[in-house]
Amino acid sequence: MNPSILAHESPQGAVQHLSFRVRQARYALPIELVREIIEYGQITTVPMMPGFIHGVINLRGNVVPVLDLAARFGFERTEAGNRTCIVIIELNLDDAQQNIGLVVDAVDAVLDIEPGDVEQAPAFGAGIRTDFIAGMARDERGFTIVLDVRRVLSLDDILQLALAQQAG
Amino acid sequence: MLNENQWSQLLQGFIEEGRDLIKQAEEYLLLLDDTPHDEEAINGLFRAMHTLKGSAGLFSLTPITHFTHHLESLLMEVRDGLRTLSPAAISVMLRCLDEIASMVELIDVSNGTLDVDDAHQAQLLAALAEHGGQVPAVGASAEPAAESGAPREGNWHISLRFHADLLRNGFDLASFVRYLSRLGEIRFLEVIDDALPELAELDPESCHLGLEIDLQTQASKAEIEEVFEFILDFCTLRILPPDSALSDYLALIQALPETDERVGQILVASGLLTEHELAESLSAQAHVADGAPKQALGELLVESGRVAPQVVDAALAKQQSSRERKASESSQIRVAANKLDELINLVGELVISAAGAQLHAQAQGNAICIESTQVVNQHVEQIREAALKLRMIEIGDTFNRFHRVVRDVSQKLGKDIHLDIHGADTELDKSVIDKLADPLTHLVRNAIDHGIEPAEERAAAGKPAQGNLRLNAYHESGMIVIEISDDGHGLNTERIREKAIARGVIEEQSNLDEHAIHMLIFAAGFSTADAVSDLSGRGVGMDVVRSAIDALRGSVEIDSTRGVGCTFRIRLPLTLAIIDGFLVNLGEEFFVVPLDMVTECLELDDVQLAGCKYGYLNLRGKPLPCIDLGAHFELPASNSKRRNIVVVNFGRQQAGLVVDNLHGELQTVIKPLGLLFQHLQGISGSTILGSGQIALILDIASLFRQLQQNVDSNPGELRSTKPHQDSLGS
Numbered sequence: 077m078n079p080s081i082l083a084h085e086s087p088q089g090a091v092q093h094l095s096f097r098v099r100q101a102r103y104a105l106p107i108e109l110v111r112e113i114i115e116y117g118q119i120t121t122v123p124m125m126p127g128f129i130h131g132v133i134n135l136r137g138n139v140v141p142v143l144d145l146a147a148r149f150g151f152e153r154t155e156a157g158n159r160t161c162i163v164i165i166e167l168n169l170d171d172a173q174q175n176i177g178l179v180v181d182a183v184d185a186v187l188d189i190e191p192g193d194v195e196q197a198p199a200f201g202a203g204i205r206t207d208f209i210a211g212m213a214r215d216e217r218g219f220t221i222v223l224d225v226r227r228v229l230s231l232d233d234i235l236q237l238a239l240a241q242q243a244g
Numbered sequence: 245m246l247n248e249n250q251w252s253q254l255l256q257g258f259i260e261e262g263r264d265l266i267k268q269a270e271e272y273l274l275l276l277d278d279t280p281h282d283e284e285a286i287n288g289l290f291r292a293m294h295t296l297k298g299s300a301g302l303f304s305l306t307p308i309t310h311f312t313h314h315l316e317s318l319l320m321e322v323r324d325g326l327r328t329l330s331p332a333a334i335s336v337m338l339r340c341l342d343e344i345a346s347m348v349e350l351i352d353v354s355n356g357t358l359d360v361d362d363a364h365q366a367q368l369l370a371a372l373a374e375h376g377g378q379v380p381a382v383g384a385s386a387e388p389a390a391e392s393g394a395p396r397e398g399n400w401h402i403s404l405r406f407h408a409d410l411l412r413n414g415f416d417l418a419s420f421v422r423y424l425s426r427l428g429e430i431r432f433l434e435v436i437d438d439a440l441p442e443l444a445e446l447d448p449e450s451c452h453l454g455l456e457i458d459l460q461t462q463a464s465k466a467e468i469e470e471v472f473e474f475i476l477d478f479c480t481l482r483i484l485p486p487d488s489a490l491s492d493y494l495a496l497i498q499a500l501p502e503t504d505e506r507v508g509q510i511l512v513a514s515g516l517l518t519e520h521e522l523a524e525s526l527s528a529q530a531h532v533a534d535g536a537p538k539q540a541l542g543e544l545l546v547e548s549g550r551v552a553p554q555v556v557d558a559a560l561a562k563q564q565s566s567r568e569r570k571a572s573e574s575s576q577i578r579v580a581a582n583k584l585d586e587l588i589n590l591v592g593e594l595v596i597s598a599a600g601a602q603l604h605a606q607a608q609g610n611a612i613c614i615e616s617t618q619v620v621n622q623h624v625e626q627i628r629e630a631a632l633k634l635r636m637i638e639i640g641d642t643f644n645r646f647h648r649v650v651r652d653v654s655q656k657l658g659k660d661i662h663l664d665i666h667g668a669d670t671e672l673d674k675s676v677i678d679k680l681a682d683p684l685t686h687l688v689r690n691a692i693d694h695g696i697e698p699a700e701e702r703a704a705a706g707k708p709a710q711g712n713l714r715l716n717a718y719h720e721s722g723m724i725v726i727e728i729s730d731d732g733h734g735l736n737t738e739r740i741r742e743k744a745i746a747r748g749v750i751e752e753q754s755n756l757d758e759h760a761i762h763m764l765i766f767a768a769g770f771s772t773a774d775a776v777s778d779l780s781g782r783g784v785g786m787d788v789v790r791s792a793i794d795a796l797r798g799s800v801e802i803d804s805t806r807g808v809g810c811t812f813r814i815r816l817p818l819t820l821a822i823i824d825g826f827l828v829n830l831g832e833e834f835f836v837v838p839l840d841m842v843t844e845c846l847e848l849d850d851v852q853l854a855g856c857k858y859g860y861l862n863l864r865g866k867p868l869p870c871i872d873l874g875a876h877f878e879l880p881a882s883n884s885k886r887r888n889i890v891v892v893n894f895g896r897q898q899a900g901l902v903v904d905n906l907h908g909e910l911q912t913v914i915k916p917l918g919l920l921f922q923h924l925q926g927i928s929g930s931t932i933l934g935s936g937q938i939a940l941i942l943d944i945a946s947l948f949r950q951l952q953q954n955v956d957s958n959p960g961e962l963r964s965t966k967p968h969q970d971s972l973g974s
Contacts, residue, residue: 118936118937120833120834120930120937120938120939120940121832121833121879122917122921122924122927122940123876123877123878123879123926123927123940124877124878124924124925124926125921125924129920132917132930132938133938134932134936134937134938137593137596137932138915139915139916139917139918139930139932139938141917141918141920141921169919172919174918174919174920176920231919231920234920235922235923238921238923238924239923
């Protein structure tokens with residue numbers, strides 16, 4: 077695609093986000109974190125990890141861990157369906173670049189979110205832990221929850237859970 | 245001009261060179277500590293300091309140039325025999341080297357600046373001046389003079405013309421002449437100042453001088469040349485052997501830039517030529533045929549009948565071989581470690597994809613295709629081995645570092661300890677060596693601090709006063725073994741046991757054998773030293789050693805005999821990148837057991853374990869604890885009818901792993917699982933199979949440890965605790 081067209085399409089100041097669905101709610105992530113979106117399949121289970129870690133996949137020779145967003149939010153573990161996808165994001169964890177796959181129910185669209193359209197998260201009622209929410213983006217279809225990926229994928233948090241799992 | 249990037253790359257190069265030079269200098273210094281008059285070491289040390297100073301000067305790193313200059317001048321005096329190095333001076337110089345090393349590390353690569361602790365440096369320099377060494381009582385020149393009657397001696401003629409840059413490169417002419425005088429007696433010396441310009445045009449930093457020297461000595465030509473080794477680039481050196489033929493002098497006269505008469509007069513003045521000879525030869529010069537081919541020096545010498553042909557041949561051969569050695573030294577290439585890692589990663593991918601191709605070919609059943617993939621696989625295997633060899637380095641460098649550690653620590657404790665190094669040429673992966681330095685240092689310090697007794701105690705026990713510490717490395721069945729042994733008093737089994745009971749590490753009634761008790765020192769927070777010294781004894785050491793070795797997939801063993809000594813034996817895989825594994829599966833999932841831990845495989849009789857998660861079997865009359873891996877990992881229950889047991893051996897523990905199917909050996913590339921899984925017990929990494937599926941690599945050591953914790957905290961979970969404790973608990 078021609079970059080100038082892209083620039084024309086996205087209004088000044090807007091940040092592009094990838095929106096996807098987990099259960100019934102819509103969530104979004106800044107698109108600069110997203111590396112690719114792949115089909116759900118061939119996951120190797122890693123034992124003794126919390127339920128929201130499905131395991132690891134072979135992404136062109138790299139071993140990439142896969143997290144179930146729904147289970148991380150406290151819902152039932154995702155049973156893969158037709159539209160289930162893995163969104164591969166690249167994060168800087170503990171000074172190391174790490175690819176992580178997120179299991180989502182379906183990928184929606186790329187949204188241009190104006191900073192002005194983002195509201196603070198409500199104290200409760202969003203359905204997931206408030207500290208996972210970076211903000212609520214408003215558009216004609218309602219609200220999209222913009223995730224705070226660093227919180228969702230907090231290593232400390234996950235390690236605590238994993239250790240609890242091993243001890244149990 | 246260089247751009248910024250190139251500049252910082254050059255600077256990076258200097259920093260690496262600096263590290264090497266400092267390491268070399270340290271080795272030479274320690275050598276001098278043992279043999280204070282080793283000329284080679286003094287020269288080597290001087291050369292290292294000089295190179296460092298020169299390179300630092302290129303980058304305008306004034307603090308380093310300045311500081312190194314002091315060391316260099318001191319060494320120059322040592323080399324000239326004006327001083328000797330006392331042990332105290334060596335200690336100060338070692339500290340100075342540390343300071344230089346820290347300066348090199350402090351260089352800011354981005355802008356080439358350097359902050360230094362001036363006060364500390366001034367202190368060091370003062371100490372250096374104080375301990376710098378003593379002027380030896382006997383003058384250096386006395387020695388050769390005493391032998392002046394030797395018949396082989398003759399007057400060498402040395403003719404030097406210095407380049408203008410000489411002084412700017414930090415050389416002092418006088419020091420070379422002084423050094424030369426150690427080889428023999430300078431009979432005649434004339435300073436050639438003909439090239440000196442008018443005073444108004446004189447640049448005081450340029451050197452315009454030349455020297456004509458007659459030296460009476462027994463030294464060989466090479467030895468004389470060596471004196472000027474450092475300035476060979478900055479001067480024109482001509483050396484004529486004693487009693488050279490007239491024609492040689494003539495050639496010299498013609499080669500020198502000054503007028504023939506001027507040089508001729510010098511030679512006459514020195515007594516090498518008579519006035520008559522000079523006049524004759526100068527007039528004869530005109531008659532020399534212009535077309536006559538120049539004879540090589542060697543031929544000339546033979547012709548003049550002073551040197552037998554075979555001597556010349558031998559000298560030529562020697563020259564040739566030293567040239568070849570130089571060539572092989574310089575044929576080494578420095579490669580950034582990350583480039584090597586990238587290559588090895590790619591080779592790893594190649595191994596996986598080649599295995600995949602072979603799998604597909606076999607599925608197709610096309611004979612030609614299978615054959616060609618087999619050939620490809622063979623080559624890939626060779627490439628893999630060659631690539632891994634690139635990372636292999638000798639352990640000697642790491643071992644040599646301990647000379648310094650042993651010296652420092654034993655001095656601090658007032659013990660006399662000799663370090664003995666064996667197997668320095670044993671090779672292992674660089675990444676393993678890097679991670680090994682800390683645990684080794686711990687063990688060495690411990691051996692000096694706790695192992696080797698003070699001299700009085702040693703004397704009382706009938707041992708030599710000098711303690712002996714031995715580092716040894718060798719290969720054994722695909723692993724590298726590193727031994728740290730001392731001849732001290734060995735581990736105190738009783739005290740370890742008491743301490744372990746006091747700290748609650750073991751129960752009072754527990755009945756452990758001696759070896760098991762020794763292994764307790766690796767438990768966290770365990771220290772038996774009564775006094776906490778600043779070297780060791782805080783109880784943080786040994787468990788750190790253990791975990792560092794575990795992280796390298798290695799094991800450690802203790803052999804201790806009371807009163808005789810103690811040996812720590814570390815076994816490590818040669819590389820961290822590749823593992824020889826044994827592939828098994830549990831339902832859908834594949835697992836790799838490190839092959840060196842597998843001792844045998846058995847078929848499982850269903851009745852024996854009766855579907856329990858843990859249990860034990862009778863293996864040739866001994867109880868073998870077994871773990872149903874699938875149940876332990878909480879994988880979906882398998883419906884495989886015939887199950888198998890893989891018997892694994894780790895240290896002195898043995899256990900059976902119940903798995904579904906055995907798939908045989910494979911050699912595979914280890915892929916780290918990443919941060920998310922770093923605290924996972926029982927699994928150390930992953931690998932990608934030819935089919936593209938991921939298999940997890942079992943970490944038997946941490947699996948055993950986790951089971952052990954479970955046994956301790958929750959014995960009821962296990963069907964029968966007794967056999968487990970016998971085998972897993974030790």
